Amino acid sequence: MKLLSRIRGFTMSDEPGGSLNRRQGYAYLQRLFVAAAFIAVVLPLVVITLLGFFQYRSLFERDTSDKLRLDTQSAKQSFEFHIQETLSTMDVVAQGYSYGELFDQSKLDTLFIRLRNEYWWVVDLGTLDSSGVQRAYVGPYLFQGINYSDQEWFQNAYSRKTYVSDIFTGYRGVPHFVVTVTSGAPGTDRYWMLRASIDSEHLSNYITTINTDDSIDMFLVGVDGTMRTQSRNHGKIGDVYSVDLSTAGNNIALGQRDEQGSPVIVASTKLEGMPWILVLERRGYVYGDTWNQFQMQFIAIVVACALLALYIMFRVTRAMVSMIKRADERRDEMLAEAQHTAKLASVGQLAAGVAHEINNPLAIINEKIGLIRDLTEYSEDFPQRDRFLVLTDGAASAVKRCKDITHRLLGFARRMEVEKEKLHINDVIREVVSFVEKEALYRDIKLDLVLDDTLPRIESDRGHLQQIFLNILNNALDAVEKNGTVTIATMAKKPRTVRTIITDTGPGIPQNVIKHIFEPFFTTKIKNEASGTGLGLSITYGIVKKLCGHISVESSPGEGAKFIIDFPIECDLEE
Amino acid sequence: MSAIEILLVDDEIEFAETLAERLRLRSFKVTVVSRADEALTVLDAGLRPDVVLLDIKMPGLNGLDALGEIKLRDPDAEAIFLTGHSVASSSIEGMKRGAFDYLMKPIDIAELISKIEQAAEKRKEKSGGADGQSV
Numbered sequence: 001m002k003l004l005s006r007i008r009g010f011t012m013s014d015e016p017g018g019s020l021n022r023r024q025g026y027a028y029l030q031r032l033f034v035a036a037a038f039i040a041v042v043l044p045l046v047v048i049t050l051l052g053f054f055q056y057r058s059l060f061e062r063d064t065s066d067k068l069r070l071d072t073q074s075a076k077q078s079f080e081f082h083i084q085e086t087l088s089t090m091d092v093v094a095q096g097y098s099y100g101e102l103f104d105q106s107k108l109d110t111l112f113i114r115l116r117n118e119y120w121w122v123v124d125l126g127t128l129d130s131s132g133v134q135r136a137y138v139g140p141y142l143f144q145g146i147n148y149s150d151q152e153w154f155q156n157a158y159s160r161k162t163y164v165s166d167i168f169t170g171y172r173g174v175p176h177f178v179v180t181v182t183s184g185a186p187g188t189d190r191y192w193m194l195r196a197s198i199d200s201e202h203l204s205n206y207i208t209t210i211n212t213d214d215s216i217d218m219f220l221v222g223v224d225g226t227m228r229t230q231s232r233n234h235g236k237i238g239d240v241y242s243v244d245l246s247t248a249g250n251n252i253a254l255g256q257r258d259e260q261g262s263p264v265i266v267a268s269t270k271l272e273g274m275p276w277i278l279v280l281e282r283r284g285y286v287y288g289d290t291w292n293q294f295q296m297q298f299i300a301i302v303v304a305c306a307l308l309a310l311y312i313m314f315r316v317t318r319a320m321v322s323m324i325k326r327a328d329e330r331r332d333e334m335l336a337e338a339q340h341t342a343k344l345a346s347v348g349q350l351a352a353g354v355a356h357e358i359n360n361p362l363a364i365i366n367e368k369i370g371l372i373r374d375l376t377e378y379s380e381d382f383p384q385r386d387r388f389l390v391l392t393d394g395a396a397s398a399v400k401r402c403k404d405i406t407h408r409l410l411g412f413a414r415r416m417e418v419e420k421e422k423l424h425i426n427d428v429i430r431e432v433v434s435f436v437e438k439e440a441l442y443r444d445i446k447l448d449l450v451l452d453d454t455l456p457r458i459e460s461d462r463g464h465l466q467q468i469f470l471n472i473l474n475n476a477l478d479a480v481e482k483n484g485t486v487t488i489a490t491m492a493k494k495p496r497t498v499r500t501i502i503t504d505t506g507p508g509i510p511q512n513v514i515k516h517i518f519e520p521f522f523t524t525k526i527k528n529e530a531s532g533t534g535l536g537l538s539i540t541y542g543i544v545k546k547l548c549g550h551i552s553v554e555s556s557p558g559e560g561a562k563f564i565i566d567f568p569i570e571c572d573l574e575e
Numbered sequence: 576m577s578a579i580e581i582l583l584v585d586d587e588i589e590f591a592e593t594l595a596e597r598l599r600l601r602s603f604k605v606t607v608v609s610r611a612d613e614a615l616t617v618l619d620a621g622l623r624p625d626v627v628l629l630d631i632k633m634p635g636l637n638g639l640d641a642l643g644e645i646k647l648r649d650p651d652a653e654a655i656f657l658t659g660h661s662v663a664s665s666s667i668e669g670m671k672r673g674a675f676d677y678l679m680k681p682i683d684i685a686e687l688i689s690k691i692e693q694a695a696e697k698r699k700e701k702s703g704g705a706d707g708q709s710v
Binding site: 356359360362363364365366367368370371374375378399403407 | 587589590593594596597600601659679680681682684
């Protein structure tokens with residue numbers, strides 16, 4: 001809004017103290033336009049791009065999350081089944097023995113062998129009574145007779161049908177966990193507990209077996225937040241896992257990033273009946289390559305679109321500013337021309353007033369001189385008579401010069417009567433050329449006529465047109481040296497206008513002279529030349545205006561002068 | 576042939592008197608007045624000049640209106656406007672109202688005399704025609 005108000009309130013000044021000069025102003029306007037166009041085009045593009053980007057990424061994440069969730073569920077079921085199957089087998093097999101047989105070493109050996117046939121990862125097997133004493137034991141250690149009643153796992157397992165302990169080192173000094181099956185009421189003579197030990201390494205091996213996706217890091221974390229199995233990204237057993245899983249149920253965590261900035265999606269689930277949390281961690285999306293490729297293409301397309309938009313905006317705004325600049329220049333030219341016309345009109349009025357006021361006393365002087373001459377002529381001879389006649393002739397000549405000036409001045413300003421007719425401008429030009437061609441011939445000046453004979457007739461005054469062309473041709477002939485050329489060309493110009501261009505190969509007109517060339521008494525000719533009154537072009541200007549026309553001059557020093565005169569086909573002439 | 580009689584009406588007395596003297600030197604009979612109403616008075620008194628030389632811009636009755644009054648008193652009167660005025664349309668208007676011709680000041684005496692003689696001749700022809708009709 002601020003930008004729009006800036007554009008609306010944009011002003012320029014030619015004044016030295018003005019806020020901006022023209023050049024700065026147009027550059028500033030262009031920057032404003034570009035900024036506005038940028039906001040209108042590129043900003044929405046960026047917003048749409050970002051929305052699309054995040055939407056697409058969200059799809060990838062959802063897809064990846066769904067897949068990871070399925071993988072997690074599958075791994076959980078597999079893991080739970082794996083442990084539960086061991087426990088169930090232990091239970092079923094144990095139920096096949098009597099209470100006494102379970103404490104019998106040879107029977108337990110047989111049971112252990114049967115169990116190991118199916119579950120080779122079971123390290124040892126022991127039978128405990130309700131006091132926590134391991135009365136029978138099969139395995140690589142000498143653990144028979146050990147009382148486990150003070151062990152945490154025993155206390156936890158004591159009253160449960162089945163139990164899976166956390167990983168601990170225990171008496172053997174090797175990380176392992178125990179699975180137990182109990183029977184009979186706790187505290188009675190018929191109570192027993194069958195305990196099997198499994199090395200923790202088996203958990204890592206099993207995870208490796210069920211994890212078929214290389215992009216997934218699968219591991220177990222204890223309820224205390226430390227690692228229970230080896231992880232590719234989170235270190236060894238016992239290290240603290242960096243992700244908070246205190247609320248872990250069936251959970252999928254998104255939005256994390258690794259050190260390389262790749263998305264990290266973590267799924268965790270608590271294993272039923274076990275003190276572990278199964279964690280699946282995926283780095284990158286399922287279709288990561290497609291995503292990366294898409295990202296690159298997307299960014300390339302958006303950048304290309306933004307650059308193209310910027311380029312087009314720049315070109316369009318430059319063209320717009322250029323149009324505004326040209327319109328301003330045209331307005332300035334019209335304003336200058338209007339001022340020039342008004343100036344000439346006022347000068348014309350002033351000149352007419354002065355001429356009229358001078359005319360009356362000049363008429364008196366003329367008559368007085370005439371009377372003196374008459375008296376001298378009508379008188380008899382007297383001394384210095386001839387000198388008297390010469391003096392009065394000189395005075396009469398000076399009066400005539402003044403009279404010529406005042407009459408031209410009056411001609412410049414007055415509303416001359418016109419005789420309207422439809423005429424061919426080429427005919428008028430040919431007539432005028434016939435007036436001056438002898439002079440041109442005598443001075444070795446070439447007169448070139450390039451007349452378009454298909455021009456329509458115009459409504460105008462033949463006499464005035466003759467005067468216009470004669471004045472300009474005379475000026476051109478005066479300007480051109482020997483062997484020079486004066487060219488008169490006519491052509492049609494839209495709308496419904498006939499143009500005449502008179503060019504010469506003279507020395508040209510300096511810009512400071514062009515500005516004043518149609519003003520009365522402005523002349524560059526030498527003072528003693530007969531035609532150098534400085535009224536010719538100002539009269540011409542007045543007549544052209546009267547005939548609804550327009551006259552202008554183009555010239556540069558050394559390149560001759562070009563007078564361009566336009567007349568409309570129709571003109572509401574005052575007769 | 577009797578001298579051509581001229582009534583010169585111009586508020587520029589210096590001009591009018593000097594011009595009158597020059598014309599008199601050339602045997603014209605000239606009466607000078609400085610205002611249009613004076614000219615009408617002279618005409619009312621019975622003067623019938625061959626040619627009236629009239630300035631256009633004068634105090635009181637201007638030359639154009641004065642011509643109408645003169646024509647009322649003397650329909651055959653021939654008038655030549657002498658004008659220093661810039662508006663040529665006034666002179667054209669004068670021609671439309673029956674003036675013989677007009678000259679721009681400062682005037683050329685030879686040209687003026689030529690016009691006066693032509694105007695006088697015209698009046699003479701008209702007066703002769705009128706006499707003929709009245710007979």
